[in-house]
Amino acid sequence: MEKLLSEFSIGLFFWQTVIFVLLIFLLKKFAWKPILDAVNEREEGIRSALKSAEKAREEMASLQSENEDTLKKARLERDGLLKEAREIKQKLIEEAKNEANKEAKKIIIQAQETIESEKNAAIVDLKNQVANLSIEIAEKVLKEKLSEDKAQMNLVKELVKDVTLK
Amino acid sequence: MKYYRKLLLIAVALFVGFANGYSTPLNFEKDNEKKGDIKSGIKEYITHHLKDSHSFSITSWKDEQTGEKVYIEVPLPVILYDQGFKFFWSSDFKHGKSVVSSGESYYKLEYHDSRIYKTDRLGQINYDENHHPLNEKPLDFSITKNIATIMIVSILMLLLFVSLAKSFKTNKGISIGIGRFFEPIILYIRDEIAIPNIGEKKYKNYMSFLLTIFFFVWFLNLLGLTPLGVNVTGNIAVTFSLALLTFLITNLTANKNYWGHIFWMPGVPVLIKVVLAPIELLGVFIKPFSLLIRLYANIQAGHIVLYSLIGLMFIFNNLVGSSLSFVLAFFISIIEILVALLQAYIFTMLSALYFGFAVAEHEGDH
Numbered sequence: 001m002e003k004l005l006s007e008f009s010i011g012l013f014f015w016q017t018v019i020f021v022l023l024i025f026l027l028k029k030f031a032w033k034p035i036l037d038a039v040n041e042r043e044e045g046i047r048s049a050l051k052s053a054e055k056a057r058e059e060m061a062s063l064q065s066e067n068e069d070t071l072k073k074a075r076l077e078r079d080g081l082l083k084e085a086r087e088i089k090q091k092l093i094e095e096a097k098n099e100a101n102k103e104a105k106k107i108i109i110q111a112q113e114t115i116e117s118e119k120n121a122a123i124v125d126l127k128n129q130v131a132n133l134s135i136e137i138a139e140k141v142l143k144e145k146l147s148e149d150k151a152q153m154n155l156v157k158e159l160v161k162d163v164t165l166k
Numbered sequence: 167m168k169y170y171r172k173l174l175l176i177a178v179a180l181f182v183g184f185a186n187g188y189s190t191p192l193n194f195e196k197d198n199e200k201k202g203d204i205k206s207g208i209k210e211y212i213t214h215h216l217k218d219s220h221s222f223s224i225t226s227w228k229d230e231q232t233g234e235k236v237y238i239e240v241p242l243p244v245i246l247y248d249q250g251f252k253f254f255w256s257s258d259f260k261h262g263k264s265v266v267s268s269g270e271s272y273y274k275l276e277y278h279d280s281r282i283y284k285t286d287r288l289g290q291i292n293y294d295e296n297h298h299p300l301n302e303k304p305l306d307f308s309i310t311k312n313i314a315t316i317m318i319v320s321i322l323m324l325l326l327f328v329s330l331a332k333s334f335k336t337n338k339g340i341s342i343g344i345g346r347f348f349e350p351i352i353l354y355i356r357d358e359i360a361i362p363n364i365g366e367k368k369y370k371n372y373m374s375f376l377l378t379i380f381f382f383v384w385f386l387n388l389l390g391l392t393p394l395g396v397n398v399t400g401n402i403a404v405t406f407s408l409a410l411l412t413f414l415i416t417n418l419t420a421n422k423n424y425w426g427h428i429f430w431m432p433g434v435p436v437l438i439k440v441v442l443a444p445i446e447l448l449g450v451f452i453k454p455f456s457l458l459i460r461l462y463a464n465i466q467a468g469h470i471v472l473y474s475l476i477g478l479m480f481i482f483n484n485l486v487g488s489s490l491s492f493v494l495a496f497f498i499s500i501i502e503i504l505v506a507l508l509q510a511y512i513f514t515m516l517s518a519l520y521f522g523f524a525v526a527e528h529e530g531d532h
Contacts, residue, residue, distance in 0.1 A: 004402050006279075011245075011306040012218055013403040015313045020382065020407065023320045028374035031327035035352060036373060038334035045339070 208477035216397050216469060217280045219311040220244060220256040224394075237261065242314055246273065246282065248304035256308070265289035273304065282306055312404065315396045319385050323378075348381075355380055355514065363518040368525045372518065375415060379408060380514040387465060387506030391472075391499065399509070400465035402458070409458035412517045417450065420524035453520055457513060464509050468502045 146152045223239035241257035252268040259266060262277035265285060273282050274289040276299050283291055283301035292300045309317075330345035341349045360369040360376055386398045398404055426432065428446040431439050475498055478491035 007217070007402050008406070009218060009306065009310075009401075009403045011308055012310060012312055012401065013407050014307060015309070016316055016404050016407040017410070019313070019316050019320055020378075020411070023323065023382070024374055024378045026324060027327055027378050030324070031331045032374045032377050034331035035327065035334060035349075036356070036370075038331070038339050039349075039353065039356075042339035 204477075204481055208474070208480070212470060212473045212477070214278075214280070215395055215473060216400065216466060218397075218401060219280055220259065220275060220282070220308055222311045222314055235261070240314075242311065243309045244282070245307040245309065246304040247307060248284065252304075271304075282308075311396060312398045312401055315386070315389060315394075315398050316404075319382065319389065319398075323381055323385065327381075351380075352377060359511075359515050359518045363515070363522040364525060365522065365527075371419070372415070372521050375411070376514050376518055379411075379517060380510050383408070383461065383513050384507060384510035387510060388503070390465060390469065391502050391506065397465070397469055399461055400469055402462050405458040405462040408461070408513070409454040412457060412520060413451075413454035415517075416454070416520045416524045419521070421527070423526060424524045453516075457516055461509050461513055464505060468498075468505055472498050472502060 146155065221237075221239045221241050223237055226235055226237040226239075228234070229236050239257075241255045244252075244254050244256050244258075246252040246268070248271060250269070252271075252273075254266055254268055256275075258264070259275040259282075262275040264274075265287070266273045267287075272285050272287055272289065274285045274291060275282055276291060278297075279299070281299070281303060283299055284304055285291060285301055294300055326344065326348065329343075330341055330348060333342045333345050334340070355377055356369070356373060359380075360373055363369075364372055383399055386396075386404075390397055390399060428450065429443050431442045431446070434442070472495060475491050475495035479488040479495070482488045482491060
């Protein structure tokens, strides 16, 4: 202990304390504070980057599942729509066919009726014309033939020949 | 990282090599002196080395022709307070051979205990029976070898860590160069020493002190292993100053809880409270005292062992003995490098622990 005390130098103690305290304050101001701040800032940055990356990953995952859901829904909807469309198409075709058939039948019947009536009218007309014509021809032929006595006679003879007395 | 490890290894190897290589030219002649003289020479050399000195000596030898000692050294300023400040250079003492006159007074350097004494014109120093000088001592504020070393280390630390701080700023929070080596150490002190011991809430107030003291002690310990032969952290005044700061910071920042635990320990019977109070109060002083003694004793002992082993080489003075002590000195050097780091770590760690006691918030009874 005595040796320790004899070794103790007040000058050295004084300078050591002054220099060391000064060193602490200088380093605090110019080194430790900026260094620790920078390190803290960096760590904060890393932490927040990791957090946001995690968040992004979660968002991505949720987005993906959402996408899948939507896709599934869309597919279902599409299937439903397709089915419906097919049904509608089928029905439409069916209806159209029926309608067409009906119409066609109707038209045919009408046509037949028209044809019939036209035919009848034509026949009647033709009959009339033929009758008129025949009468006219007969008249002309008769006028021509019967202008001569001989011919009249021949006709009479002819007619008479045909006439069989029953 | 691998590159740095390699670099560190080389640096360590160089350190050890130099420490051994350069320390060998001791100031005694092995040819014409007997072993006893060598032994006492070594002993004197070691005790002298362990002390502070007024000049920064690099090496010295005895001139063959004139028989006088030649010193290679850097003179340092001497500052004395003796009825006013006195300034002169340490080279004026001529290693205790000449008397320096300053103003009305005369001063002489006593070589054996490296102290300055006030003397008469002839430089007479009177001794008591234990060879302790009886002369009056002026207050000595000289920039001694240790103080010069402290200044150099302080400047080194300022340059190093301010440049690290700048590299952070200019490089977007990423350190470059030597800062890459020191940054993990700073983070280690924060994450493994400060936060676990002091707590997340209050550790920031103590970071500057802990970081400064760690690097200060570590660098000075390492510098003590270089051939410069400085012994700063093995000096009681330095360790006392460091421990005193820990003591002051601990007790000045302590909260009510801390004092409550010292003077009126909660949760124990009254009689034990009374008994515990003086013990706890004593502990307040013993804790920093253990810090100062631990650092001082470890570094001092390391230097003594290392120097003794190197000295052994000259005492053996044969191939087997000397090479054996060389190998021993080599391994002790490596261990000392470890001790240098370890003591800095322990000092910082225990300081942090004491700060932690001072600001601890105990909930409920304890």
